[in-house]
Amino acid sequence: SAVISQKPSRDICQRGTSLTIQCQVDSQVTMMFWYRQQPGQSLTLIATANQGSEATYESGFVIDKFPISRPNLTFSTLTVSNMSPEDSSIYLCSVMGRMNTEAFFGQGTRLTVV
């Protein structure tokens, strides 16, 4: 299994500002993902964080709004830029295990934009 630490666990931010969320894994992993879970909704995949190259974004998500870094095989960041109240969600980091057979999730970052 993989242990995932996300920081911060929660934050309240002013609209128009940006927040960077960190995801640290206790082992090297090939695939890292970022999800968003809006209140009362299921998880939506934002992007796949690729080590050494640009992230691969899902439909409806763009790099200018959600820039992602992946400097090595154990760490990634997601920035939520120019925030609005609609960005209030839980943001989750996920990694694929060594054999690509199961995904592990962090506990999420609960973001409230006021």
Next chain:
Amino acid sequence: DAKTTQPPSMDCAEGRAANLPCNHSTISGNEYVYWYRQIHSQGPQYIIHGLKNNETNEMASLIITEDRKSSTLILPHATLRDTAVYYCIVRVAAGGGSNYKLTFGKGTLLTVNP
């Protein structure tokens, strides 16, 4: 992407078996079925996965029909702590090689009653 259909909610009595159905009629031959659950305010937790054969682990059993168009997750002796949203997911390829991603549907809210 292969879609899944699940009932929005189910109830189960404590100590009884919980049988959660999932339809995935557009699944491709090499796509796996995964089950995750999310207990309130926590990140999703892996339960089990399978391709063709029935699978069992310490948490649950997975029954996949012969035509692979549907599956059932069985929690043999449900407890109050099994109350959660259960997600049935078809794992699809993401890019080349052995990369995959998980796309979550709406899931089933299982409520285990005393």
